[in-house]
Amino acid sequence: MSLAANNPALRSWVEVSKNSDFPIQNLPFGVFQTATAAPALGVRIGNHIIDLVAFNRFDLLEDIYFDKSTLSQASLNAFIACGKPVWQAVRQRISEFLQGEEVNHSRMAQYEEDGLLVPVGKAQMLLPVQIPSYTDFYSSIEHATNVGSMFRPDNPLLPNWKHLPVGYHGRASSIMVSGTPFHRPKGQFKPADSETPIFGTTRQLDFELEMAFIMGKGNELGSHITTAAAEEHIFGFVLFNDWSARDIQSWEYVPLGPFLGKNFFSSISAWVVTLDALQPFRTEQPTQDVAILPYLQTEGNQNFDIHLEVAIQPPQTAETVVCKSNTKYLYWSVAQQLAHHTINGCNTQIGDLYASGTISGKEKDSFGSMLELAWRGTKPLQLIDTTERKFILDYDTVIMRAYAEKDGVRIGFGEVSNLVLPAKE
Amino acid sequence: MSLAANNPALRSWVEVSKNSDFPIQNLPFGVFQTATAAPALGVRIGNHIIDLVAFNRFDLLEDIYFDKSTLSQASLNAFIACGKPVWQAVRQRISEFLQGEEVNHSRMAQYEEDGLLVPVGKAQMLLPVQIPSYTDFYSSIEHATNVGSMFRPDNPLLPNWKHLPVGYHGRASSIMVSGTPFHRPKGQFKPADSETPIFGTTRQLDFELEMAFIMGKGNELGSHITTAAAEEHIFGFVLFNDWSARDIQSWEYVPLGPFLGKNFFSSISAWVVTLDALQPFRTEQPTQDVAILPYLQTEGNQNFDIHLEVAIQPPQTAETVVCKSNTKYLYWSVAQQLAHHTINGCNTQIGDLYASGTISGKEKDSFGSMLELAWRGTKPLQLIDTTERKFILDYDTVIMRAYAEKDGVRIGFGEVSNLVLPAKE
Numbered sequence: 001m002s003l004a005a006n007n008p009a010l011r012s013w014v015e016v017s018k019n020s021d022f023p024i025q026n027l028p029f030g031v032f033q034t035a036t037a038a039p040a041l042g043v044r045i046g047n048h049i050i051d052l053v054a055f056n057r058f059d060l061l062e063d064i065y066f067d068k069s070t071l072s073q074a075s076l077n078a079f080i081a082c083g084k085p086v087w088q089a090v091r092q093r094i095s096e097f098l099q100g101e102e103v104n105h106s107r108m109a110q111y112e113e114d115g116l117l118v119p120v121g122k123a124q125m126l127l128p129v130q131i132p133s134y135t136d137f138y139s140s141i142e143h144a145t146n147v148g149s150m151f152r153p154d155n156p157l158l159p160n161w162k163h164l165p166v167g168y169h170g171r172a173s174s175i176m177v178s179g180t181p182f183h184r185p186k187g188q189f190k191p192a193d194s195e196t197p198i199f200g201t202t203r204q205l206d207f208e209l210e211m212a213f214i215m216g217k218g219n220e221l222g223s224h225i226t227t228a229a230a231e232e233h234i235f236g237f238v239l240f241n242d243w244s245a246r247d248i249q250s251w252e253y254v255p256l257g258p259f260l261g262k263n264f265f266s267s268i269s270a271w272v273v274t275l276d277a278l279q280p281f282r283t284e285q286p287t288q289d290v291a292i293l294p295y296l297q298t299e300g301n302q303n304f305d306i307h308l309e310v311a312i313q314p315p316q317t318a319e320t321v322v323c324k325s326n327t328k329y330l331y332w333s334v335a336q337q338l339a340h341h342t343i344n345g346c347n348t349q350i351g352d353l354y355a356s357g358t359i360s361g362k363e364k365d366s367f368g369s370m371l372e373l374a375w376r377g378t379k380p381l382q383l384i385d386t387t388e389r390k391f392i393l394d395y396d397t398v399i400m401r402a403y404a405e406k407d408g409v410r411i412g413f414g415e416v417s418n419l420v421l422p423a424k425e
Numbered sequence: 426m427s428l429a430a431n432n433p434a435l436r437s438w439v440e441v442s443k444n445s446d447f448p449i450q451n452l453p454f455g456v457f458q459t460a461t462a463a464p465a466l467g468v469r470i471g472n473h474i475i476d477l478v479a480f481n482r483f484d485l486l487e488d489i490y491f492d493k494s495t496l497s498q499a500s501l502n503a504f505i506a507c508g509k510p511v512w513q514a515v516r517q518r519i520s521e522f523l524q525g526e527e528v529n530h531s532r533m534a535q536y537e538e539d540g541l542l543v544p545v546g547k548a549q550m551l552l553p554v555q556i557p558s559y560t561d562f563y564s565s566i567e568h569a570t571n572v573g574s575m576f577r578p579d580n581p582l583l584p585n586w587k588h589l590p591v592g593y594h595g596r597a598s599s600i601m602v603s604g605t606p607f608h609r610p611k612g613q614f615k616p617a618d619s620e621t622p623i624f625g626t627t628r629q630l631d632f633e634l635e636m637a638f639i640m641g642k643g644n645e646l647g648s649h650i651t652t653a654a655a656e657e658h659i660f661g662f663v664l665f666n667d668w669s670a671r672d673i674q675s676w677e678y679v680p681l682g683p684f685l686g687k688n689f690f691s692s693i694s695a696w697v698v699t700l701d702a703l704q705p706f707r708t709e710q711p712t713q714d715v716a717i718l719p720y721l722q723t724e725g726n727q728n729f730d731i732h733l734e735v736a737i738q739p740p741q742t743a744e745t746v747v748c749k750s751n752t753k754y755l756y757w758s759v760a761q762q763l764a765h766h767t768i769n770g771c772n773t774q775i776g777d778l779y780a781s782g783t784i785s786g787k788e789k790d791s792f793g794s795m796l797e798l799a800w801r802g803t804k805p806l807q808l809i810d811t812t813e814r815k816f817i818l819d820y821d822t823v824i825m826r827a828y829a830e831k832d833g834v835r836i837g838f839g840e841v842s843n844l845v846l847p848a849k850e
Binding site: 132133138158159160163164166167168169170171172173174176182183185186187188190196197198199221222245248251252253254255256257258259260263264265291293294295340341343344345346347348349352424 | 557558563583584585588589591592593594595596597598599601607608610611612613615621622623624646647670673676677678679680681682683684685688689690716718719720765766768769770771772773774777849
C-alpha cells in the first residue's frame with residue numbers, strides 16, 4: 001500500500017530536525033493539554049503539535065464528514081470510532097497542510113499565535129487512548145527461550161509455543177503515559193534462602209521492551225478476525241514498557257500466570273504511530289519451522305523493521321544504552337496474534353491494547369529485559385557511571401525508544417520513559 | 426452492622442411469594458429496559474421492579490442529594506460513584522416506601538399504571554455494570570485440590586496456594602448478563618491421541634460456579650486497600666458463570682495462564698445484591714492452617730453463608746440439579762482478595778468485577794464444575810432424562826442459583842442462565 005502522506009520526497013514548512021522521530025511522513029496522533037486549554041487531539045510534526053480542534057476551527061476539515069466533537073475528547077477513542085477512512089483523510093489533509101519546500105518561520109510563528117501549532121514544550125501529553133482491555137503476548141522466540149532456559153535448561157520452549165501465539169490478559173487500569181513516575185512496588189515473594197514467603201519491597205524490578213498495537217475497529221462477540229483482515233482493525237502502534245517485579249512474579253505465577261508481578265504499573269509512548277505510516281517498513285517474519293494451523297497462516301511480509309533501544313539513566317548521570325533490538329525478530333505477527341485472540345469468538349473493542357511481549361534478539365546486547373541482560377543477576381551490567389545493575393534501582397529512569405528508517409525517512413515513536421521512585425512508606 | 430432495611434419483621438404491600446429471592450430485605454439494584462422506555466436503574470421486589478427514574482419523578486428522593494441523572498444511565502456505575510451514603514439512603518427510602526402489613530393489589534395496580542412498578546415480565550435486564558477490569562481468583566481449596574490432583578496426584582496444592590489468594594486477569598469485554606445465549610467456541614487443542622494440535626469445536630465445554638463482587642469505590646494507583654477497609658469498597662455481589670473450554674485451556678495455559686479457554690464468554694446475574702443485604706449472613710472462614718502475612722490477616726466473620734446450586738436443562742426436559750455448594754467454603758475471603766490485589770499499588774475502579782474462582786465443597790455433589798463432577802469425563806453424570814454428561818452439550822441451558830436464608834428471610838440472587846448454541850459455521 002502506498003499512501004500519498006508517506007512519500008519520502010515530502011518536506012514541511014514546519015521545522016523538523018534531521019534526527020527527529022516526527023517528519024511529515026509520520027504524523028502520529030495523541031492527546032495533549034496545555035496550561036490554558038482542555039485536552040484535545042493532536043498530531044505531531046517535529047517539535048510541534050497540530051491542535052486538531054484549532055485545525056478544525058480554521059475550517060480545514062470542513063469537507064471531511066465526521067463528528068468534530070471527537071477532536072476535543074480526552075482520548076482518541078471516539079475519533080478512532082469514526083472509522084479508517086476518516087483517520088486516513090484527516091492525516092492526508094494535515095500532510096497537505098504541512099507540505100512546503102522551505103521552513104517558514106514566520107508562518108510557524110503566526111500559527112503558534114493562533115493556537116494551531118503548539119510547541120511540545122508547552123503541552124502535557126495524556127494517555128492517548130482509554131484502554132478497555134489489554135492483552136500481553138509472548139511472541140519473541142529469543143525471549144521465551146532465554147526465560148525458559150533459566151528454569152528448564154533442557155527444554156526451554158514449551159510444547160505449545162510454536163503452535164500458537166501464547167498470551168494472557170493483563171491489567172488495563174494501571175497503564176499510564178510516558179513520563180509518569182511510579183513507586184517501587186511491595187508484595188509477597190519467597191527468597192531462595194527463605195523457607196516461607198516474606199512481605200517486602202521488590203528486589204527485582206525489571207523493564208520489558210515491547211511494541212503494542214491499538215485496536216481501530218472491534219469485532220462482535222462470537223465473530224472472529226482473520227489474519228487477512230487483521231490490519232483493517234489496527235489503528236496504530238505504541239512503544240510499551242511492561243514493568244515487572246520478578247521476585248513477586250516467580251512466586252505467584254504458577255498455575256494461573258503473572259498477576260501482581262505485572263499489574264502495579266505499565267507505560268506507553270504518547271504518540272500513536274499509524275499503521276499507514278509504518279507500511280514502508282514491512283519485512284519478512286522469521287521462518288516458522290513448525291507447521292501452523294490454517295487460521296494462523298498469512299501471506300506477504302508481516303513484520304516491521306523497527307529499531308528498538310533501552311537506556312538506563314541514574315540521577316545526574318548520562319544514560320547508558322543497555323539494549324538494541326528490533327520488532328522484526330518477533331516470531332508471531334500482529335495478524336496472527338489478533339486472529340488467534342478472536343478465533344474463539346472473543347470480542348475486541350476500540351482502544352484495546354495488544355502488546356508483543358518482550359522483544360529480544362539473538363545477541364546478548366539485544367535482550368529486552370534485565371532478567372535476560374544480567375542473566376538472573378549472574379552477569380551484572382556496568383553503566384557509564386561505573387555502577388552495576390542486576391535489576392533497576394530507585395531513581396533510575398528507564399527510557400525506551402523506537403524508530404524505523406528508510407529512504408532518508410525516519411518514522412519514530414518518541415520514547416516511553418519512567419522514573420522509579422522508592423517504595424511508599 | 427444492623428441496617429433498618431434488613432429487619433426480618435418487615436413486610437411489603439407488594440406481593441412477594443414465599444420462596445422469592447427478592448423480599449423487602451433484599452432490594453438489589455439492576456438496569457432494565459422495556460419496549461417503551463430507555464434503560465433505567467431499578468430495584469427488585471418480588472416479581473416487580475421499582476423504576477428509579479419514576480421513583481424520583483414522584484419526588485421520593487428529593488431530600489437525598491445526588492445527581493439524579495445517574496438513575497437513567499445504562500449501567501449502575503455513575504450511581505455507584507455517588508458513594509455509599511447515597512446507595513444506603515436510596516435503599517432505605519425504597520424500603521420505607523415498600524413497607525406495609527398487607528399486600529395491597531389496588532396500590533400495586535395504580536403504581537404499575539404510573540410506571541413506578543414494572544412487572545419483571547415486561548422488562549429486559551441489561552448488564553448491570555460497565556466492567557472496567559475483571560479478575561478471577563482461585564479461592565476454593567476444594568476446587569484447587571480437585572483440579573491439582575487430576576494433574577499432580579501426589580502434590581495437588583501448589584506451594585504458593587495457602588500463602589496468597591492466587592488470581593489472574595480475565596477478559597471483561599465478553600461478560601454478558603444472564604439470559605444471553607452463546608455459541609460453542611472453536612479453538613486449538615491437542616487431543617490425547619494426537620501428536621499435534623488440531624483446530625476444532627471444543628469438546629469439553631464447562632461451567633464454573635462462582636460468586637463475584639463489584640467495586641463500589643476504587644483506589645488510586647500506588648495506594649492499597651487494607652483487609653479492614655476492603656468492604657467499604659464493595660458495592661455488592663453477583664452470581665458468576667466462568668464458562669470454560671477445558672481442552673483449549675489445558676493446551677494453552679502453561680506458562681502464562683488461561684486465555685482463549687475462558688475469554689469467549691462469561692455471564693453474571695442481573696441483580697446486584699448489596700453487601701448491606703448480606704450482612705446478616707456473615708459466617709466463619711475455614712481455618713487457615715498455614716501462617717499468613719500480616720497484610721492478609723483479618724478479624725471477625727469474613728465469609729457469607731450463601732447456598733449455591735447448578736442445574737442442567739436439556740431442551741424440552743426438566744432440569745437436573747447437578748451441584749449444591751456454598752460460598753462459606755471459600756478459603757480466601759473477599760477482604761483478603763482485595764487486600765492482596767492492591768498490595769503492590771494496583772489501582773481498582775468502580776464497576777470492576779472480582780470473582781471467587783469455582784466454589785466446590787468437600788462432597789462429590791458440591792463440586793462447582795463438570796471437570797470435577799464428572800472427574801475429567803471418567804464418571805459421567807446422569808440427568809433426569811437418563812442422558813449422560815461429561816461436559817455441556819449444545820442446546821443445554823446451565824442455570825446457577827444462589828440464596829442466603831435466616832430468620833425466615835431469604836436473600837437470593839435470581840439466576841445466571843445461558844443456553845449453549847452450536848458452534849457457528
